[in-house]
Amino acid sequence: MPLIAILAGDGIGPEVTAEARRVLDRLDLDLSFDEALVGGAAYKAAGHPLPPETLALARRADAVLFGAVGDPDCDRLERHLRPEQAILGLRKELGLFANLRPAKLFAGLEDASSLRPEIARTIDMVIVRELTGDVYFGAKGIRTTAEGLREGHDEMRYDEAEIARIARVGFETARTRKSKLLSVDKANVLETSQLWRDVVIEVSADYPDVALSHMYVDNAAMQLVRDPGQFDVVVTGNLFGDILSDQASMCAGSIGMLPSAALDGQGHGLYEPIHGSAPDIAGQGKANPCAAILSAAMMLRHSLDKADAADRIEAAVAAAILGGARTPDLGGTLTTRAMGDAVIASLG
Ligand code: NAI
Ligand code: MG
Secondary structure, three states: OOEEEEEEEOOOHHHHHHHHHHHHHHOOOOOEEEEOOOOHHHHHHHOOOOOHHHHHHHHHOOEEEEEEOOOHHHOOOOHHHOOOHHHHHHHHHOOOOEEEEEEEOOOOOHHHOOOOHHHHOOOEEEEEEEOOOHHHOOOEEEEEOOOOOEEEEEOOOOOHHHHHHHHHHHHHHHHOOOOEEEEEEOOOOOHHHHHHHHHHHHHHOOOOOOEEEEEEHHHHHHHHHHOHHHOOEEEEOHHHHHHHHHHHHHHOOOHHHOEEEEEOOOOOEEEEEOOOOOOOOOOOOOOOOHHHHHHHHHHHHHOOOOHHHHHHHHHHHHHHHHOOOOOHHHOOOOOHHHHHHHHHHHHO
16 A cells, blocks of 8 residues: 655645645545654754654655645754755655646636736646756855955756756656647856757657757746747756746746646655745635645656546546635635535535
């Protein structure tokens, strides 16, 4: 029986994860669950945001269902003890190099998008973001120049193996959709991007059925708000992916609707809503659990080979939204629990 590690975390993390768990329980999928503390909750109980038991459970489990970390009580701690280090540590320790971020507008939520409804309606894309390399993990620091000036530096780097493996995830993802892959880089200026483009083209030889195209990141940012419907699957590096995926998610409506997956390429993954712990609404039953519920659906599809159950959950969320179920972020009055109930009722 597959084991799911539930790492609910801080703030609204436990509230939304509880609803995802209720949806999974309702489907009778023969899953077992084990929970562990992470983030500020773990720091307060055990003195570290990612205790060894938590990491061990995440490794042992077939998949991790993650809530969110972040706790205002921990803001003054040294960086390595902050709750947010837990999610960075999990990605690194578990080798979760591929971040899938679908962004689509659910029918009925046109008014929630920052784009005009007729444009917002066309968004239905997946960003495949590299997650364990790039400028985030290169040499960095603040040093003093010969002239006595402080100088910050962060090295951007990718080797060809890192590029090839994320490119393959991009091509494979494209095959499950429209067989179109757009690679986003800044090859007109950056050598790292030139290598990126060269390697993506080399890998494309193995995917003759997928139409590959390229775009510079600045143009991609513009096109995303001009005509999001032109995008289907986008593969890009860590920094560009960070920025473009946040931009895409806002085009698609509330942050409370969007799930994500972080994958190791061998079926193991961590699934989480894209939002954080939302301390401003924590404990008030106001959080939208749909992003967490949709993350559970991604887990069933990508780690547990249960695509039918994933489809059922996604259809139930769409039906609940179309039927008018709305938490406050969507302009409604439902509590977190009531939104979970609406999704469960739509499971049929
Ligand atoms: P946030 O995503 O927690 O909240 C941003 C805004 O969106 C807030 O107004 C919040 O109320 C609202 N919001 C978020 N999720 C919602 C939901 N499900 N339903 C309704 N409204 C929702 O981002 P913020 O405020 O920048 O960060 C809060 C904490 O979360 C920080 O400690 C941050 O470091 C952490 N964080 C953790 C992440 C993770 O665990 N992967 C990701 C992003 C932030
Ligand atoms: Mg971000």
